[in-house]
Amino acid sequence: MIENMCAKKEPVKGLKPLEGAECGKVVMRFAPNPNGPPTLGSTRGIVVNSEYVKMYEGKLIIRFDDTDPQTKRPMLEAYDWYLDDCKWLGAEPDQVVIASDRIPLYYKYARQLIEQGNAYVCFCTSEDFKNLKDISEPCPHRDANPQENLMHWDKMLAGEYEAKDAVLRLKTDIKHKDPAIRDYGIFRIVKQPHPRPEVDSKYVVWPLLDFEGAIEDHELGTTHIIRGKDLMDSETRQTYIYKYLGWKYPKTMHWGRVKMHEFGKFSTSTLRRAIEEGEYSGWDDPRLPTLRAMRRRGILPQAIRKFMIEMGVGETDVSISMDTLYAENRKIIDPLASRYFFVWDPVELPIAGAQPRTAKPPKHPTENKGHRSIDVADKVLVCKDDVDQLQVGSRIRLKDLYNIEITSLSPLQASYIGDEVANLKKDRMKIIHWAPVNGIPVRVLSPDGEFKGIGEKLISTELDKVVQFERFGFCRIDSVGSEIVAYFTHK
């Protein structure tokens, strides 16, 4: 879709060229906190980074920023969910890094910064510090010499202080005009064990995001960073670390927040709670904006990639409709999806004067995919919605079967009036679909609730495929058995 830009520098539709990018030398990363599965929001980062890496034949890294065992506590299953979803999206990383495995690395640089006099252990309460910082005043601990700081730091590491007692701060510029930059914290004490068993209670001192990210981006050789606008200050903050350590800062880009019209505000933690309370069936509930839900519903990764790439990397906050994603998906799926009849809210319709026969509707109106076959005796099932619009004397076409005329509404009764298909338009005959009375029960789970009805038996052969239920919409067949469960994709 995006052709190789190494050979040609001309921008292709979609992503703009990366500033200062050299073919084969680009290293990019995306750095989620695995405190839940990837959502459509995180997917943007996965897709765009991977697309750039493909473009420049670079290296893609996934880095789990799981250095908060407390507030945004990682979820053990989520690490694999990310890897799994990345693979599904065609964004398999070349390298996987887990921050909680690399704490000693961060300690090493912390020590160096303390020794150089660029960091200090601060014992202020957060409130006291904030008050001083807001008026550009240094706190009393700022002047401590490196030896003192090293001693305090070692005590922190040894667990001699409790959470909130002490924090390691980077000496930036206490008079910086932007208060967000002034002597920000880089390590704090957390005594809660980490969820990963290999880490557990190994550490009581944890790095904060800007420090951990700064060190990692350098260590991993990151050349280009794309991050959310909410992290815009990070570059200014981290540049101090880079300066002290004599490193060169990567190129950065930012993007605004993405909201989907269909999904209100959602945070991983609120979703998590709702799931635990049983409000949703799980992280792949069709009402959820998670990648797992999209996948289960039959949204294809190619559609998601295209959708994300066309959105680009603008700094404006966007609020986009799922319809756009559905449109991409429909283009891919429509020629592939076999057609079947699914009748929701089924009503029995007896037909007088019809010979038993076998209907042979095509599996696809234009693609050559063969036929289904459905045996019909003297009655069929039709949707209640359709029945409600009928009157005595209504002449309708049962799609791919024959024509009937309604002779009575209660009880519902029709009679066979022929097979002629030529004059359907001229006679303004309504065409409705139907299902055999001995069909198979079908349950469709959709973002708007559940639909129950009867479908053709052959649907059972489409496990895990996306099909189209005629006059209903596309669905992915999730399970087959005495009942078929389908997940609604889109219209």
Added chain:
RNA sequence: GCUCCGGUAGUGUAGUCCGGCCAAUCAUUCCGGCCUUUCGAGCCGAAGACUCGGGUUCGAAUCCCGACCGGAGCACCA
């Protein structure tokens, strides 16, 4: 309060750096029509935008200033 960022049709984007070829691109949505044994697909057509006000200039969506609106940071969250 301090600091930063953004504002092109309903939605998302192109163009903004290096002013003219922009009476502004593409996609989606919506509305007409055609086609079709699906309310799907396809085809044709239509509608729809440079936040506002100043300034610079022969000329501004593009540069400058101001206002307004929106988002974000100032956490011992990421």
